[in-house]
Amino acid sequence: MTVPTSPLSTANATIGYGRVAVSEGLTVDIPEGEFTVIIGPNACGKSTLLKALARTLRPSAGRVLLDGRDIHAQSTRSVAKRLGLLPQGPTAPDGITVADLVARGRYPHQGLLRQWSAEDEAVVAEAMEATAVTDLAARGVDELSGGQRQRVWIAMALAQQTPLLLLDEPTTYLDITHQIEVLDLCAELHRKGRTLVAVLHDLNQAARYATHLIAMRDGAVVAEGPPADIVTADIVDEVFDLPCVIIDDPETATPLVIPRSVRPAPVAAV
Amino acid sequence: MTATATGAPPTSRRVQGLLALAGALAVLAVLSVAVGSRAMNLPEVWSGLTDTASDAYPVVTQMRLPRTALGLTAGAALGLAGALMQAMTRNPLADPGLLGVNTGAAAAVVTAVHFIGLTTFTGTLLVAFAGAAIASVACYLIAGAAGATPARLALAGAAVTAAGYAYVSAVQLLDTATLEQMRFWSVGSLVTAHTVPLPMVIGPVLAAGAAGVLLARPLNALALGDATATGLGVDPRVLRVAGIAAITVLAGTATAACGPIVFVGLVVPHVVRAYTGPDQNWVLPYSMLTGAVFLLAADVLGRVLARPSELQVGIVCAVVGGPFFLYLVSRRKVARL
Numbered sequence: 023m024t025v026p027t028s029p030l031s032t033a034n035a036t037i038g039y040g041r042v043a044v045s046e047g048l049t050v051d052i053p054e055g056e057f058t059v060i061i062g063p064n065a066c067g068k069s070t071l072l073k074a075l076a077r078t079l080r081p082s083a084g085r086v087l088l089d090g091r092d093i094h095a096q097s098t099r100s101v102a103k104r105l106g107l108l109p110q111g112p113t114a115p116d117g118i119t120v121a122d123l124v125a126r127g128r129y130p131h132q133g134l135l136r137q138w139s140a141e142d143e144a145v146v147a148e149a150m151e152a153t154a155v156t157d158l159a160a161r162g163v164d165e166l167s168g169g170q171r172q173r174v175w176i177a178m179a180l181a182q183q184t185p186l187l188l189l190d191e192p193t194t195y196l197d198i199t200h201q202i203e204v205l206d207l208c209a210e211l212h213r214k215g216r217t218l219v220a221v222l223h224d225l226n227q228a229a230r231y232a233t234h235l236i237a238m239r240d241g242a243v244v245a246e247g248p249p250a251d252i253v254t255a256d257i258v259d260e261v262f263d264l265p266c267v268i269i270d271d272p273e274t275a276t277p278l279v280i281p282r283s284v285r286p287a288p289v290a291a292v
Numbered sequence: 293m294t295a296t297a298t299g300a301p302p303t304s305r306r307v308q309g310l311l312a313l314a315g316a317l318a319v320l321a322v323l324s325v326a327v328g329s330r331a332m333n334l335p336e337v338w339s340g341l342t343d344t345a346s347d348a349y350p351v352v353t354q355m356r357l358p359r360t361a362l363g364l365t366a367g368a369a370l371g372l373a374g375a376l377m378q379a380m381t382r383n384p385l386a387d388p389g390l391l392g393v394n395t396g397a398a399a400a401v402v403t404a405v406h407f408i409g410l411t412t413f414t415g416t417l418l419v420a421f422a423g424a425a426i427a428s429v430a431c432y433l434i435a436g437a438a439g440a441t442p443a444r445l446a447l448a449g450a451a452v453t454a455a456g457y458a459y460v461s462a463v464q465l466l467d468t469a470t471l472e473q474m475r476f477w478s479v480g481s482l483v484t485a486h487t488v489p490l491p492m493v494i495g496p497v498l499a500a501g502a503a504g505v506l507l508a509r510p511l512n513a514l515a516l517g518d519a520t521a522t523g524l525g526v527d528p529r530v531l532r533v534a535g536i537a538a539i540t541v542l543a544g545t546a547t548a549a550c551g552p553i554v555f556v557g558l559v560v561p562h563v564v565r566a567y568t569g570p571d572q573n574w575v576l577p578y579s580m581l582t583g584a585v586f587l588l589a590a591d592v593l594g595r596v597l598a599r600p601s602e603l604q605v606g607i608v609c610a611v612v613g614g615p616f617f618l619y620l621v622s623r624r625k626v627a628r629l
Contacts, residue, residue: 078519102525109519113382115570118515122571129513130525134506178516182524 027054029217030075030105030186035084037067037074044070045241047084052186057212058219059232063262067241068221069110069190075219076107076188102130106184108175110191114163120174121159124149127181149180153207169200176207187211189220193227205231225262229253229277237261253277306574309567313581317364320588324360325352327592329600359485362493363591363605364584366482366546367556369497371583373542374557375564375575376504379511380535384562385446385620388424388543389554392452396427397547398478399456402463405474413489413548417496420548424540427452453554480553480606482591493549500541501580507535508572515570553606555613556583562620 028051038044044067052058052075060068073079074086077093086093093101106127114123127149128142150156153173158166163174172192179187189208193201201224209231212218222228228235228249235252237245239261245252258266258279265282325340326332332340332348340348340356370388377386388394400423404410410419435448460478464471476483510531513521518528546553560583561575568574587605590612594603 073519076519076523078522097525098522098527099525102523105523107519107523109517109523111517112520113515113517115382115515117565118570122569123516126512126516127524129509132509179523188523 028052029054029089030219031087032071032074032081033085033087035074035081035086037070037079037081039070039079043082043241048242050236050243050246052217052219053234054217055215056217056234057208057232058217058234058236059228060219060221060236060238061225061228061261062238062244066238066261068236068238070241071236071238072188072190072219072221076105076109076190077101078107078109099130102182102184104184104186106179106182106187108179108187108189108192110194112175114171116164118163119159120155120161120163120166120177121146121150123163123174124155124177124181127178130182145183146181149177152180152211153177167200168196169203172196172200172204173207176204180211185215186217186219189218191221191223193222193224201227225253225258225279226271229279230271230274249276253279306568306578310578310581313578313585316585317581317588320585320592321360321364323592324363324588325356327595328356329595329602331599355486358488358490359482359591360588361490362485362488362549363482363588365490365494365497366550366553367584367587368501368580369542369546369583370553370556370587371560371579371581372501372504372576373539373546374559374583375561375572375579376507376511376535376539376542377557378561379515379572379575380532380539381445382515382517383445385558385617386449387555387558388428388539389552389557390453390617391445391449392427392431392456393424393539393543394547394552394554395453395456395460396430397421397424397544398552399423399459400426401548402460402474402478406463406467413487413492417492417545417548421540421544424544424547425536427456428536428540474551476604477551479604480551480609481604482550483602483604485549488549493545496541496545500538500545503534504538504542505576505580507531507538508576511535511572511576515572551606553587553609555609555617556586558620559613559616560586562616 030052032048032050035048036043036046037048048071050071060071062068070079074081077086080094088096088101088104125142125146128145131142132138147156150159153176155170155173155177158170158174163171166174192204192208196204205227208218208220212233232249235246235249236243237252237257244261245257253268255266255268258264267280267282268277269280271278322337326334326337330351336348337352339346340352343349373388377388377391378384397420400419401416404415404419410416431445431448431452434451435444464474464478510526513524513526514528514531521528561579564575564578564582568578587609590608591605594605594608597603
């Protein structure tokens with residue numbers, strides 16, 4: 023009954039902070055080769071799930087499996103060669119340059135006796151190329167705009183060369199142009215063969231970019247599948263308590279959520 | 293090519309900086325042997341080193357050389373301990389002096405001297421390690437453990453330091469014998485260097501120093517935040533335990549030998565990072581050398597300023613470091629590392 027093509031999954035996992043469980047008995051499979059987006063209202067447990075998948079949060083019961091084996095039973099360095107992570111609001115030390123930050127993505131591939139190599143150099147150059155930050159290489163990260171900075175962080179995660187990449191709200195705090203830019207970049211990475219998992223707030227962006235959606239509420243998965251099956255008026259209302267109509271996105275033909283107007287109809291003056 | 297690919301400043305400049313520091317250290321070492329209540333010129337220093345019959349010989353070999361060696365070792369230990377602590381906590385105000393580690397070691401030593409009559413250096417060293425470890429853990433817990441912000445950590449450190457310092461003073465006031473024995477030591481001093489078995493200082497500092505420098509690469513990952521570091525394959529808890537162990541040995545040894553010296557560990561990494569940038573592969577070795585330069589310079593200065601008597605090195609460090617600390621606190625961007 024297990025899905026053989028899931029490189030990353032939770033099995034009956036209870037996840038939370040301290041003694042407060044956000045999710046109990048959660049079983050989720052991340053399908054291989056898909057761009058999975060986790061959606062749901064605030065505090066539904068979507069970021070918590072991502073943290074558990076990324077092993078920054080250890081489940082108090084149940085397991086998280088990477089390639090079928092408990093992720094916490096594997097050496098963190100070998101996991102880091104399979105699974106990259108871009109957390110929410112990462113911090114860069116003062117004065118670090120773009121090239122130096124991207125180079126830090128090579129950490130799991132280096133060792134005491136295996137120092138910086140020509141291969142590392144080539145991978146870093148390729149990662150900067152893919153995210154269009156090559157021209158910024160010598161700039162300080164703190165001088166960049168929010169959108170540029172996010173591309174640099176994605177480049178760092180790419181330099182890690184992992185087939186799986188997890189992104190926790192990669193578009194938060196970006197203006198609409200940079201949100202689209204980052205999502206286009208994610209779609210491109212997915213097209214080139216990476217398995218992506220992202221937490222997104224914007225339902226319409228999720229419907230447009232994801233190939234697999236996981237909708238959560240109150241710590242549980244309500245529905246999952248391709249966006250066309252998940253983004254329906256019934257499910258959106260069930261997950262978000264939002265009455266809406268769904269139309270086709272005129273650009274991509276993906277589902278587009280139009281919230282119903284809740285203003286009362288104009289009342290005739292007495 | 294290297295310059296553009298790995299960012300400024302170029303490696304060659306950072307190597308030159310290391311060489312310049314080594315040169316400064318050599319000059320200061322000579323000065324440290326020459327300067328004192330009995331000043332010597334270079335020929336006198338030379339005969340003091342080589343001619344067993346010269347009257348400079350006992351002063352140089354029994355007093356000035358051990359003092360210089362101790363200053364160098366303790367300075368390197370404190371500089372590296374400060375750099376490790378700032379990297380580990382991502383807190384630019386972290387310093388083993390300010391976060392209670394040195395005072396904790398001092399309080400433990402004073403307790404052992406007063407209540408148990410401790411006299412051996414080995415005992416002092418072990419007690420200092422214990423005190424340093426207890427104080428650093430206490431500080432971390434008071435500040436809120438994993439939720440410790442730079443400000444909370446600095447406040448907790450100030451509290452632990454104040455309490456420890458009051459305790460050290462109280463014991464010394466109650467017990468004049470302890471006071472006499474530790475009068476200079478308790479403000480941070482190299483005066484008693486000739487009574488300290490140097491191998492027992494240099495050994496632990498070398499071992500912990502080597503271990504500390506090996507942490508450079510994981511600390512570079514930790515600089516990107518705990519979550520990113522985990523993603524890159526670093527376990528932040530394991531790294532912090534290793535770092536605290538290295539800091540305890542470094543700061544504990546320095547304190548056992550010279551008393552609690554503050555501000556070296558705070559000032560040195562800031563000066564270093566301004567030159568090297570944030571790469572710990574450079575920050576850590578630079579901090580060792582710069583710490584040695586700073587402490588030797590402060591000790592020589594203390595001997596020059598108050599001749600024929602002298603100012604204790606801990607006091608000179610505080611006079612120089614205090615204003616620098618205020619400057620850091622008043623800077624707007626201080627919380628980002």
